[in-house]
Amino acid sequence: MDITLDDRLDTLQQISQRKLVDMLDNVSGKKDLIIEPKLMKTLECFIGVTALRRYGVDKIFKLEEGLKASNTQRIFLVSGDLIACKRVLNQIHAEFSQNRGLSHHLLVVPRIPAALELLVEEEGLHELVKLRSLSWEFIRSDGNVLSLETRMYADLYYHRDTSLLPAIAKNLWSLHMIVGRPKVTLCLGKYSKIVLKMTESMEEYFSSQNPASQCGCMILMDRAHDLPSALLTPVTYLGLMGEILEIKAGTAYSKGSQTKLNPKTDQVYGEVRDRHFSHVFPYLRDKAKLLKSEQEATQTMQLAEMKRYVATRLSKVTEAKRQLGFHIAACETIVGELGAAFEALQSVEKSILECRRRKECLEYIETNIDKHPLRSLRLLALLSVVSDGVTQSEVKPIQTAYLHAHGYQNIPMFWKMEQAGLIAYRTDNVLQKLPKWSSEWATAAQRLKQLPNHTKPLDLKSPTCSSYVFGGSYIPTIAQLTRFILNQETDTKSLNYLHSLPDFTLTGQQEAVQTGPVIICIVGGITYGEIAACRLIEQSTGSRFVFASDTIFTGNQLLESIKNI
């Protein structure tokens, strides 16, 4: 029997379950499981209540104030966030003061931070609380997208703290064990380099045997190497859905209803997922008509025919109807939220990329900051990245307006954005006002051919250029790297430029790439725009891609994570 890539990716979920279940098994007898709320959704992806019960979990609690566990054995499942852990330790102290005979286990995802061991010791809980780490495998969603469901951008670029990189490395290592070790590896960025090195040393010490086989290739890139892809608004259906609706661990939530985003079980979704948003609604409408006529046909059915229909088609049709209903409602929500503002937003983004109409762009940012703070800050960051910085006098009115509208408790926000590489300050320079001036960023982007110069309007219905995900104005770096490794890009100038970058490495024989999966990993978070841009290449080359990252996020979520530091 042939084992497909899908089968292999399916094992991830089972391995994660085994890892957790083994931990539970270590604590024999009945126990309560207390889970940090933000881990709930991720946990649901690979284990259910029945399985937990089978391994002795009696009651399941959300970690919150005033929880009352009843079993003497308590397992706390927490992320490595030190403050959350401190809360757990406080809780444990309180429980100890009431009842001495308890046994506590702290299961930390994905690694035990150094400071936690120290904290446990300082709190006098060493040996009383058993610390274990649990690093589950990548969470799979949307077919071929793998994520740790942990946002690392702020850690890596604001705190400059690389404590979580081993978690990515470990998951990549086990992915290699499952789908095969890449023959060719392309690596761009200092964090990617660290991850690669870690993966290699795990390979050396953990792999008792060679992984499944050697095949395909891997691309690793740092988020910082392409910030515009995280800041621009993607215009595919999934891209905009991510902007407006809540998507968590592959499930989308919209006004009380929810649906699993999986092209295998939801054909309509698979069909519209990567379409330009303007071509989604017509498709859904046709689909709805089709379903309706099918339903009408049932009214004239004979009894026998009806019986067969109920047995074979009905449940499928009902499910399809529900899914279609969700997507139509999602479209309506997106139009309702963005509708009027969408065109203006697109044109501002385009102007920023082209380094035109700077004054108008700044005005747009300022006037929108009261009602759409994240959107505005995102544009400001885009402006800063694309034009090698902004001046103090440009930022001041925006910052003032932001603080007036959203509270002085946000005073550190702009400084935090600066620390996180989202705002850079430069002095005013007359040269930059010249019409021929081009920013360093733009020069680099042109060398990688990321700023397409369309001679005719882009065909958004059946696009051929990855830039369609950003309305035709920008091709994500990761898409260009993918084209490069698949030998789709043969322009020597671009290749030489890539090789000249200080943190670029390429190992292995590129001819060997053609077979086997392409693992595409961005350290610091991948976006829906980038995934769609690469999927276009996947289709045109017939390769199989696997996307991997610490998280799938949007520009707003990126800024929010900086705000919440």
Add this chain to the structure above:
Amino acid sequence: MNSAKDDEIYWNTSDKLVFNFEDNEECQIFGVSQTTAICSQAGTFSVDDDADDYLKSDITPSNLKPLLSVISEKTLTSILNAENLHNVHQEKPLVQPDITLRRILLGQPFMLEQYKSLASKTELLDSAIASGDGNAILIVIIFIAKTLKQSLIQRLLLERPEAVNIYIRYLATTLRTNELTDLLTMLGRSKDAAMTNLQIVLKNTPNVERLLQKLQNCCRMHFTALSDCREGFYVQNYIKLLEWQVAVKATEFSKPLDIHSSVLDCLQNACQHHWNASEGSLVSPTNLSKQHDVSPRQYQCVALTTRASMQAWDDIESIVLTKGWLGSKKLQTSLAIEDILQILHENQAPSSLLAKFLSYIDDLDRRLSLAKKLQCHRAVIDIFVLQRDRVALSEYKSSLHSQSEQYFYAENALRASTVKWKN
């Protein structure tokens, strides 16, 4: 810094004294000349006359019997061996940073105790940084911080920004603000010190009075020295705003403002409850607005929305209109006219007011489409009259409820003899 140096000298000196004192006896036993011993000390610190005397006075009297005639050699060896036992681990312990770091990375047990020498600690830290594992870096720094004195830790960190960043995060999370501030100041990163302290204050102070006090402290300690830091100016404004909130709370019984209320929230409160307060008074909207240098756009938006929501239509004009110099009223606003109309419309402004503001739009087509969108019938009818478009007007009339006020208004307009219809 000076006192640290003094400490150093103190420790070094006293160490030496103790050791040399004991050395002397041993030396003497083995018949080594005591002057050599003293000379070897002299290399480390200037020979103090008193110390010299002290050591001289300590010279063993000559009437002692030879040591080995009193105790057996075996006894002596036992005693000396017992002494040497303490010193066995003076030989270099086995340190292999690469292996230690691999164990940390792979989650295996590890020991750091053997990293005793400064050189091995330094090597371990550098290897941790090279490995790129932030967790390992923090483990090593915490170990170093426990086992080295302050000045040496700082010297190590000074050249290793990667380590500093991770350590700073740890200090901030565990609220060790003093250590954090010292470290950042030592590194010359005073703006970072100020911002990190501010960040900690803002995150951890839920009470207004405490917050006010802490912000004042923070401002004095960190921001006064940073002359061109915009954030310092905002912190001062934050203090003013909190003081304003406290003062307002003392004077009224209305719903108290939340601690996180923004300037615009407070402004809205002022527009609602103190619209007519004299301009100089603390609670007046204009005063608050001036104090924080609120932009005209934001001020007008808040004032307009608040007054409109209270149906205080008479106040609207004063917010966005000024008197021109022939007594005519002119629109002077930083808001787009569409936004003004939208706000008025959302609050069910009377159509006469809407019509009035519509008339400030010079472009008739734009005015017409807005008037239609806002269902401001009078304005629509007036525009058709201005355009002398009888056909459009008749059509529009037929879309209105017959016998309604607008219907008659349209009928009258159609009947008017003064208009020269174009169709």
